[in-house]
Amino acid sequence: MSNATTTLAELTELIRQFTREREWEPFHHPKDLGVALAIEVGEILEHFRYRTNEQIHDYLQVTSSKRELSHELADGMWLLLRLADVCDVDLADAMKEKLLLAAEKYPADLVRGKPDKYTAYQKQSPPSCEPTP
Ligand SMILES: [Mg+2]
Incomplete structure (x- = not known):
């Protein structure tokens, strides 16, 4: 499997099968899945915490580190x-x-x-010419 040859539909079906075989459907409510997703995002961020961008670059050159991060990304x-x-x-x-x-x-x-948020690019409306009451 690779990004180039695998569809989201195929991955979704594999996850469905995995879930069905374990009878985990009763636990897969949107709220619980959302909470679990947030936790996994935290696990991804643990790999970056207290590291500069340069340190992260070096960290990801280590095969075991990159593998651990890839597993957290897959969890997410x-x-x-x-x-x-x-x-x-x-x-x-x-x-x-x-x-x-x-x-x-x-x-x-x-x-x-x-890098600014889109609101920084929105045109400011010109001041009104209407007299204030
Ligand atoms: Mg994880």
């Missing part, structure tokens, strides 16, 4: 895919929609090389 993806499945959300469709919305919020010509 696992829960995200399961949460989307339980909520009947098509993640690929949602991702495409979000990319279109983000392109509207962040026009490339306007934001290139700038």
